[in-house]
Amino acid sequence: xxxxxxxxxxxxxxxxxxxxxxxxxxxxxxxxxxxxxxxxxxxxxxxxxxxxxxxxxxxxxxxxxxxxxxxxxxxxxxxxxxxxxxxxxxxxxxxxxxxxxxxxxxxxxxxxxxxxxxxxxxxxxxxxxxxxxxxxxxxxxxxxxxxxxxxxxxxxxxxxxxxxxxxxxxxxxxxxxxxxxxxxxxxxxxxxxxxxxxxxxxxxxxxxxxxxxxxxxxxxxxxxxxxxxxxxxxxxxxxxxxxxxxxxxxxxxxxxxxxxxxxxxxxxxxxxxxxxxxxxxxxxxxxxxxxxxxxxxxxxxxxxxxxxxxxxxxxxxxxxx
Ligand SMILES: Nc1ncnc2c1ncn2[C@@H]1O[C@H](COP(=O)(O)OP(=O)(O)OP(=O)(O)O)[C@@H](O)[C@H]1O
Ligand SMILES: [Mg+2]
Numbered sequence: 001x002x003x004x005x006x007x008x009x010x011x012x013x014x015x016x017x018x019x020x021x022x023x024x025x026x027x028x029x030x031x032x033x034x035x036x037x038x039x040x041x042x043x044x045x046x047x048x049x050x051x052x053x054x055x056x057x058x059x060x061x062x063x064x065x066x067x068x069x070x071x072x073x074x075x076x077x078x079x080x081x082x083x084x085x086x087x088x089x090x091x092x093x094x095x096x097x098x099x100x101x102x103x104x105x106x107x108x109x110x111x112x113x114x115x116x117x118x119x120x121x122x123x124x125x126x127x128x129x130x131x132x133x134x135x136x137x138x139x140x141x142x143x144x145x146x147x148x149x150x151x152x153x154x155x156x157x158x159x160x161x162x163x164x165x166x167x168x169x170x171x172x173x174x175x176x177x178x179x180x181x182x183x184x185x186x187x188x189x190x191x192x193x194x195x196x197x198x199x200x201x202x203x204x205x206x207x208x209x210x211x212x213x214x215x216x217x218x219x220x221x222x223x224x225x226x227x228x229x230x231x232x233x234x235x236x237x238x239x240x241x242x243x244x245x246x247x248x249x250x251x252x253x254x255x256x257x258x259x260x261x262x263x264x265x266x267x268x269x270x271x272x273x274x275x276x277x278x279x280x281x282x283x284x285x286x287x288x289x290x291x292x293x294x295x296x297x298x299x300x301x302x303x304x305x306x307x308x309x310x311x312x313x314x315x316x317x318x319x320x321x
Contacts (some may be wrong), residue, residue, distance in 0.1 A: 002033050003032050003033075004032055004033045004035075004071070004207050005030065005031040005069070005070070005092075006031075006068075007028055007029050007030070007050070007054070007067070007068075007070075008068045008069075008070065009027075009028055009066065009068070010024050010028070010053060010066075010067035011025060011026060012049060012053050012058065013063070013065055013278075014062050022065065022278070023049050023231055023278055024046050024049055024053065025232050027046070027067070027231075031175060034205055034206065035224065036207065036209075037207070037208070037209050037226060038210045038211075038212060038218035038221070038222035038224070038225040038226065039209060039211045039212070039226050039228060040211075040212055040218050040226070040227050040228070041228035041229055041254075042254075042275050043275070044230075044275050045230055046230075046232075047179070047211045048179055050211075050228070051177045051179050051209070051211055053077070054092065054177065055084075055088055055094050056076060056081070056087075056088060057088075057094075071092065085119075089116060089171060090120045090171040092173055092174070093169070093173040093175075093176050093177070094179065095165055095168050095176065095177070095178045096164070096179055097180040097181065097184055098184050103152040103160060103163065104152070105152055105153060107151075108150060109149075109150055109152065109163055110148030113132040113163075113170060114128050114132065116167045116170035117170055120170075121171070129148070132148060132170075133148070135166045135169055135170055136148075136162075136163070136166050138166065139162040139163075139166045139200075141159060141163065141166065147159075147163075156189075157184060157186075158186075158189035161182070161185060165196070165200075169204065172206070173206055174206055174207065175208070175209060176206055176207070178208060178211065179211040180211055180212055180213070181197070181210075183212075194217065194220055197210075197221060214258070215258050216258060218239060223238060224236070224238050225237060227242075227250065227251050229250050229275070230276055232305075234250055234251070234287065234305075235247055235248040235251050235314045235315070236311065238310070241312060243255070245320070245321065247312075247314040247316065247320055247321060249316065250291070252320060254271070256269035257270060257271060271290055273289055276289065283300060283301075283302065284298055284299040284300050284302060285299075285302065293320075295317070303316055303317050306319075
């Protein structure tokens with residue numbers, strides 16, 4: 001598979017020349033054509049910031065500091081907002097966690113789909129209507145023609161998320177970034193949306209970047225996983241390899257802390273402590289404070305992301321094998 005998106009040594013943060021705080025620190029990974037990559041990690045580790053960097057939607061106080069985001073022959077970090085507008089929603093689309101805040105409550109579903117088509121195509125009104133119905137069918141919204149005249153608040157959470165996915169799919173993106181697309185939904189609806197995403201990936205031939213704190217979601221939908229911790233990539237592997245034998249103690253902790261069927265009565269493993277504040281760890285491994293394998297080396301020297309066979313990577317002085 002050829003590479004579609006290449007994030008290389010990306011540094012993103014805020015501050016001034018005197019003091020600059022990196023929220024993303026040397027983040028590197030690749031998404032290949034048609035592949036599903038999971039970005040996983042606890043709250044605050046930089047998953048959404050990674051997505052927003054790719055979309056060119058960084059908050060006003062945050063800036064690119066170094067590194068690149070290569071999409072084809074273009075470095076997305078170098079584009080103006082106008083240039084980025086042409087790519088966003090067309091080649092790269094994003095679905096956000098909370099469908100109610102990303103849909104506009106005062107416009108019908110039809111209006112909002114039409115916006116997505118109008119911006120990137122020259123379709124007539126009639127063509128836009130046909131395309132809108134077609135894309136709602138793709139995401140399995142029942143009675144799609146009738147739904148065009150409905151407002152977001154008249155739809156259930158699951159249907160709103162399907163509409164969000166439809167809007168993201170409108171212009172046949174090459175990559176769909178889904179930031180916690182099912183977190184706000186009931187478990188049964190979650191499963192339906194993940195199932196839909198899996199199917200779309202096959203039929204639409206697009207890559208998916210699935211952002212989640214839930215390793216179960218990664219297992220169900222992804223080919224490869226990137227594990228992030230405190231603004232850094234700490235492990236990367238195929239999903240099979242990762243679940244068979246995680247190299248990083250943090251990944252292992254994440255796995256042990258996920259509830260498994262049949263083990264519900266037993267006490268769940270808890271990773272002690274919390275993710276350190278961004279910028280607070282100035283030397284050594286960022287996970288050292290919480291790691292049962294940590295030694296003086298870990299507290300003093302920063303481990304680099306080391307590459308092994310089959311693009312497998314880990315950032316740890318004492319990798320578990
Ligand atoms: N506008 C901002 N200015 C300064 N720091 C910010 C800003 N937005 C986010 N951050 C910080 O950046 C870090 C990464 O945030 P991010 O939203 O990417 O985390 P996340 O992994 O998506 O977490 P979650 O699972 O809770 O969504 C956090 O420590 C957060 O406090
Ligand atoms: Mg987030």
